[in-house]
Amino acid sequence: MSVHEVIRRLPDVGTVRRVSRALAVLDLVLNEDERTRYYEFDARWSETEEAALMRNGSGDEYSIVFSPDGAFAYGFDHESPMSPYANDQKVWPGLLEGVPEVFHAARDDKAFSDEGVPRATVCFWRTTDDSAWRSGPVEDADRDGADWLFELVADGRPEAYLTFAEEYYEVALDLDAIRHVYALMPLTEYVVTSLNRQRRLSDLSDGIAEIGYPRS
Template identity: 45%
Template sequence: MTVQEVARALPAIESLKSLCRSLAMAEAILNPDGERYFSFNSTWSETEELASMRNGSGDEYDIVFAPTGAYIRGFDHESPLTPYRHHDVPEPWPGVLDSVPKIFQHYVQEPAFVDEQGTPVVTVCLWRELEDDTWKAGEIAFPEGHEDPDGSNYLFELLLSPTPEAYHSFAEDYYERTIDIEAVRDLYALRPLDASLITRLNASASIKDAIEAAEEIGYPMADGRLPHTA
């Protein structure tokens, strides 16, 4: 699958934002004390929100949700498109960033998305302005012999399969435990968070910590006040 095919398959901006909130909320409850696989910062700036993935093995993505649209950068450390293919002079693969529109250009050099030398840490990039009817990516000459050369299919697997069942399968394998599928479905439906939903997903999770995570994520809360107790 090429990044152009991924661009046609990704959900629209608002649907993608809701999906990213659900993923982050599930992770915050399932893995409250560890490094989060998925996260969401609803106050990344005064006007922008940020969804992120870090798999702990060097692969990552960030999605900026801005008033002008959305910008995605991903990095697969095993991709042949890595900027570090030439260790003496790291640089993005031709075409990956060349067509990023002016409205999103400042994200290319966003400090959180570059290395210590200022090189964009990227193998795949997509963007979508508010008036666009699909996601867009640059024209890229991919090296032959790779099914997923830039890692876009691998990195965005759960974004391309935006179902509770897909996350449930991933989470049971990743955390090696049984997980309540109905609780996952509730999170994917953005059912307001309450103590019952938290404990159904993880009986040992701190209610207080889950509430704090929901506030950061911008996940909807139940009308009634949740008890701020561990």
């Protein structure tokens, strides 16, 4: 499944932002080692932007930058034949074609590039004026990695995170606690310990502030 199919599945920008924030909080609760967390969310990416980030530790990643103009996303599957590292440090034809000017700063952000070349096999965006997500006219994109990179934000259900996390962290989890976080309801001690008996709400204050998750 390529970016063209994935953007048809993605919910609106507000829902993608909400789910992204929830994913970061859930990983914050479940994983005490910030170096190995899968999902992060930076509510202070810039004065006007927030960013959802995924790093799986194996070289794959994505970024979704949220701004008053909408959202801009990159994804990178390091094994994809569309990788710039497999194409003389060039982005795949059509990948960045049509990116609106309001997203050029995110497109060119050094945080997402190596020597000026974006680490990207996937790119899509949605402005506040758009009625759907958009991408460039990328051909032969079936191996861009979009389907698995963005699976949880495209799915949007707490059950999807439950399946992912129980496999990734090898623990049984409380679905109701995950639903609580997906709804962006303020964390309680009960919710935190339901997810991770070793964590306490007081341990999470700095992380919660960085993510911009609602406080009680």
